[in-house]
Amino acid sequence: MGSLTSSSSLTINQEKLASSLHESCQFGAAHRWGKSTEETGMARLALDDTDKQVRDWLMEQAKTLGLKAFVDEMGNQFIVRPGKHSDMPPVMMGSHLDTQPTGGRYDGILGVISGLEALRTLVDSGYETEGPIGLVNWTNEEGARFPKMAVSSGVWAEAVPLQTAWDLREVLAKDGAPKSMKEELDRIGYCGEHKASYKSNPFAAHFELHIEQGPILEDEKLKIGVVKGVQAFKWFNITVKGRDSHAGTTPLYARKDPVLAACKLVAAANFIAHEFQGLATTGIFTTDPGTVNTMAHTATFTLDLRHVQDEVLAEMVKACETEFQRICKDDSEQGCEVQWELLVDSPAVEFHSDCIAAVEASAADVCSSLPEAQGGKQLWKYMISGAGHDSCYTNMRVPTSMIFTPTRSGISHNPTEYCSPEDCALGANVLLGAVLRYDKQ
Amino acid sequence: MGSLTSSSSLTINQEKLASSLHESCQFGAAHRWGKSTEETGMARLALDDTDKQVRDWLMEQAKTLGLKAFVDEMGNQFIVRPGKHSDMPPVMMGSHLDTQPTGGRYDGILGVISGLEALRTLVDSGYETEGPIGLVNWTNEEGARFPKMAVSSGVWAEAVPLQTAWDLREVLAKDGAPKSMKEELDRIGYCGEHKASYKSNPFAAHFELHIEQGPILEDEKLKIGVVKGVQAFKWFNITVKGRDSHAGTTPLYARKDPVLAACKLVAAANFIAHEFQGLATTGIFTTDPGTVNTMAHTATFTLDLRHVQDEVLAEMVKACETEFQRICKDDSEQGCEVQWELLVDSPAVEFHSDCIAAVEASAADVCSSLPEAQGGKQLWKYMISGAGHDSCYTNMRVPTSMIFTPTRSGISHNPTEYCSPEDCALGANVLLGAVLRYDKQ
Ligand SMILES: NC(=O)NCCC(=O)O
Ligand SMILES: NC(=O)NCCC(=O)O
Numbered sequence: 001m002g003s004l005t006s007s008s009s010l011t012i013n014q015e016k017l018a019s020s021l022h023e024s025c026q027f028g029a030a031h032r033w034g035k036s037t038e039e040t041g042m043a044r045l046a047l048d049d050t051d052k053q054v055r056d057w058l059m060e061q062a063k064t065l066g067l068k069a070f071v072d073e074m075g076n077q078f079i080v081r082p083g084k085h086s087d088m089p090p091v092m093m094g095s096h097l098d099t100q101p102t103g104g105r106y107d108g109i110l111g112v113i114s115g116l117e118a119l120r121t122l123v124d125s126g127y128e129t130e131g132p133i134g135l136v137n138w139t140n141e142e143g144a145r146f147p148k149m150a151v152s153s154g155v156w157a158e159a160v161p162l163q164t165a166w167d168l169r170e171v172l173a174k175d176g177a178p179k180s181m182k183e184e185l186d187r188i189g190y191c192g193e194h195k196a197s198y199k200s201n202p203f204a205a206h207f208e209l210h211i212e213q214g215p216i217l218e219d220e221k222l223k224i225g226v227v228k229g230v231q232a233f234k235w236f237n238i239t240v241k242g243r244d245s246h247a248g249t250t251p252l253y254a255r256k257d258p259v260l261a262a263c264k265l266v267a268a269a270n271f272i273a274h275e276f277q278g279l280a281t282t283g284i285f286t287t288d289p290g291t292v293n294t295m296a297h298t299a300t301f302t303l304d305l306r307h308v309q310d311e312v313l314a315e316m317v318k319a320c321e322t323e324f325q326r327i328c329k330d331d332s333e334q335g336c337e338v339q340w341e342l343l344v345d346s347p348a349v350e351f352h353s354d355c356i357a358a359v360e361a362s363a364a365d366v367c368s369s370l371p372e373a374q375g376g377k378q379l380w381k382y383m384i385s386g387a388g389h390d391s392c393y394t395n396m397r398v399p400t401s402m403i404f405t406p407t408r409s410g411i412s413h414n415p416t417e418y419c420s421p422e423d424c425a426l427g428a429n430v431l432l433g434a435v436l437r438y439d440k441q
Numbered sequence: 442m443g444s445l446t447s448s449s450s451l452t453i454n455q456e457k458l459a460s461s462l463h464e465s466c467q468f469g470a471a472h473r474w475g476k477s478t479e480e481t482g483m484a485r486l487a488l489d490d491t492d493k494q495v496r497d498w499l500m501e502q503a504k505t506l507g508l509k510a511f512v513d514e515m516g517n518q519f520i521v522r523p524g525k526h527s528d529m530p531p532v533m534m535g536s537h538l539d540t541q542p543t544g545g546r547y548d549g550i551l552g553v554i555s556g557l558e559a560l561r562t563l564v565d566s567g568y569e570t571e572g573p574i575g576l577v578n579w580t581n582e583e584g585a586r587f588p589k590m591a592v593s594s595g596v597w598a599e600a601v602p603l604q605t606a607w608d609l610r611e612v613l614a615k616d617g618a619p620k621s622m623k624e625e626l627d628r629i630g631y632c633g634e635h636k637a638s639y640k641s642n643p644f645a646a647h648f649e650l651h652i653e654q655g656p657i658l659e660d661e662k663l664k665i666g667v668v669k670g671v672q673a674f675k676w677f678n679i680t681v682k683g684r685d686s687h688a689g690t691t692p693l694y695a696r697k698d699p700v701l702a703a704c705k706l707v708a709a710a711n712f713i714a715h716e717f718q719g720l721a722t723t724g725i726f727t728t729d730p731g732t733v734n735t736m737a738h739t740a741t742f743t744l745d746l747r748h749v750q751d752e753v754l755a756e757m758v759k760a761c762e763t764e765f766q767r768i769c770k771d772d773s774e775q776g777c778e779v780q781w782e783l784l785v786d787s788p789a790v791e792f793h794s795d796c797i798a799a800v801e802a803s804a805a806d807v808c809s810s811l812p813e814a815q816g817g818k819q820l821w822k823y824m825i826s827g828a829g830h831d832s833c834y835t836n837m838r839v840p841t842s843m844i845f846t847p848t849r850s851g852i853s854h855n856p857t858e859y860c861s862p863e864d865c866a867l868g869a870n871v872l873l874g875a876v877l878r879y880d881k882q
Contacts, residue, residue: 266700
């Protein structure tokens with residue numbers, strides 16, 4: 001027992017981490033790309049049957065470790081190991097187990113499973129922390145099924161009203177009417193009794209390990225990103241209304257064609273993103289009623305706009321608004337109408353300096369023992385996250401920061417997403433080291 | 442009894458025509474736009490439950506008139522009244538009772554119900570024709586549910602193989618896997634025992650009354666279009682393949698974004714249609730997997746290209762092929778791949794001069810009795826149809842032509858589609874007159 005002088009005194013078992021991670025991926029594995037069992041992606045959409053299975057599995061893991069677990073009204077799962085002072089709020093490690101429909105085995109999953117293995121390391125070693133240390137699996141981080149990313153950490157932070165979250169409906173209904181989050185929480189038995197709130201369920205801090213999901217660490221031959229913040233992003237649902245009419249008998253000049261107009265808007269948003277050095281992405285595009293020989297009356301598409309600076313993102317939105325109006329009015333035959341709906345508004349985030357310092361110290365320590373570090377090469381760097389994370393919401397209420405690991409070819413939200421077992425373990429050790437450093441402050 | 446010197450001796454009852462038409466529209470009425478019962482559009486997709494209901498209703502009508510009805514293996518319904526020489530093939534009046542999902546009460550329906558009222562007029566008057574006179578309701582003319590327009594007259598003409606038609610799958614599955622035409626024919630009990638073939642079920646001729654679906658007759662204050670042919674069109678399904686990746690962490694330069702590329706292709710096709718004075722329409726656009734924050738791996742869209750000349754349409758297709766390749770290769774960051782699938786290929790059609798002459802004589806006769814015709818104003822004109830029709834296929838095998846009636850504001854494939862009761866009756870009388878003229882030749 002006793003105090004920790006170097007992370008080397010407590011080390012996460014690399015094989016166990018890898019086997020736990022892939023064991024958890026038996027639920028929702030999909031999109032095979034290689035021969036071995038582990039060479040698949042994932043399709044574990046929030047609150048579907050496979051998400052229920054992995055949640056049950058996580059509850060079992062807590063039980064095996066002899067730790068208490070509970071669920072809040074957003075389905076967020078919490079596992080806590082007591083410390084010397086059990087009246088203190090816990091230092092939490094958190095991420096998510098839901099994936100994109102064509103997702104990988106690391107995005108979110110690595111963070112949760114590393115937290116689990118960190119807890120296992122503490123339990124197995126009998127190491128006594130000052131305050132409690134815990135793990136949280138946040139519901140529907142991806143926003144892939146219910147289109148508000150990190151909605152459940154958002155409710156916990158009281159930044160998203162509970163009812164708004166519960167009422168969120170599936171973006172694409174598989175059968176019948178699109179189901180709400182509340183319906184699906186009830187259906188899989190994960191609408192817990194604990195209130196989802198930082199007030200009744202406070203943390204001391206929140207640390208999140210995550211794959212970078214971009215190419216930078218790999219390109220620069222680095223091992224760890226010490227994440228200082230997250231770029232700003234806004235998600236919109238854009239509806240373009242025209243008039244349905246016959247494809248063969250309606251002259252071009254007489255058309256109000258919302259599909260054609262929407263296509264021009266998507267191209268315009270990309271042009272604007274280039275101009276402002278930001279990002280614009282349309283992932284969903286639908287047409288209604290949708291037949292080959294009828295112009296639709298309505299086209300809808302999603303627009304994900306990002307920039308590291310809030311002010312520039314606001315300018316990008318404004319430029320899109322102006323250009324969309326112009327195209328719908330002056331560059332689409334008889335004109336169309338365009339409506340904007342804001343789905344997600346995630347301002348730029350700066351993480352807490354204490355947490356960043358704990359991660360930095362842990363990263364420096366863990367990386368220094370690597371063979372590549374010989375000659376004093378620094379194997380970590382400060383980074384800004386391109387993707388949003390639950391940590392954006394926790395940061396509103398408690399000191400927070402994140403740790404990144406390399407991602408093969410920078411590819412994420414894709415079945416071939418990959419982080420090597422060595423890099424996964426390195427990240428998990430940085431996570432454990434940061435948590436223990438923070439606990440000792 | 443006896444010979445017919447002028448269409449005035451046999452006249453279709455305007456009120457009965459209107460009441461039959463709206464009675465048939467009780468099955469599948471949808472999209473209310475006005476207060477009265479009749480002020481709705483239609484959503485009667487081929488072989489759905491409402492299509493079964495209107496088919497049953499049509500069988501009942503045949504029974505009431507004491508006429509024989511039968512169904513072929515494509516669900517085409519035939520009702521025939523014998524003539525003096527019952528070994529002769531019948532002169533047929535044909536159109537369709539299926540509609541677009543946001544369709545109107547006239548497209549196709551007017552043609553079938555006018556044929557029914559023409560038969561009723563013959564039965565009620567006891568008028569004896571030389572050969573048999575009949576009515577056909579062709580299955581899935583719209584191509585809205587099963588994406589091959591006029592597929593069932595196509596099978597009858599032996600231009601589309603039976604199995605190809607039977608295997609056609611719904612373009613948008615409502616629940617579960619998309620169903621095939623054969624499955625749906627069996628489900629609603631309309632896969633008849635008669636072979637769908639002009640050889641075993643020959644016609645003497647085929648006449649089709651249809652709303653114009655465009656603005657020309659109304660704009661020129663004319664009453665009847667004597668249709669000499671149909672413009673050429675081709676339907677394609679275009680698939681664009683890229684790579685799914687993260688919307689927040691994938692720099693613009695590193696993207697293979699198939700949605701962005703597809704949007705540029707849709708805009709390019711419209712530009713090309715303008716250049717060639719043809720038409721280009723995209724009615725369906727889908728994205729896969731479809732989440733806000735992931736670039737799709739696949740975008741698909743339909744492309745309906747039309748021109749009055751086959752050669753110019755071929756040039757339009759070629760121009761699109763070249764431009765699509767260029768955009769996917771050189772104007773879409775890391776590039777995408779584009780694949781073309783031909784869904785429908787309908788060359789330009791010239792109807793039979795004997796049928797055109799019969800329609801012209803009938804139109805001249807019927808129109809001359811209108812008050813607007815005073816002073817000798819000609820109220821009909823020759824036209825080329827912008828839309829495809831079952832008559833395109835019948836024309837391959839038997840003398841065929843068509844009659845157009847005015848369409849309010851040129852709007853069709855829309856719930857507000859409208860043709861006045863007077864214009865409907867005028868068209869029906871031209872149809873009856875043309876059929877009787879042809880019968881007497
Ligand atoms: N980590 C992650 O992919 N989160 C989804 C939210 C986002 O799109 O940035
Ligand atoms: N009449 C009609 O709308 N037919 C559909 C075929 C076409 O799109 O031209």
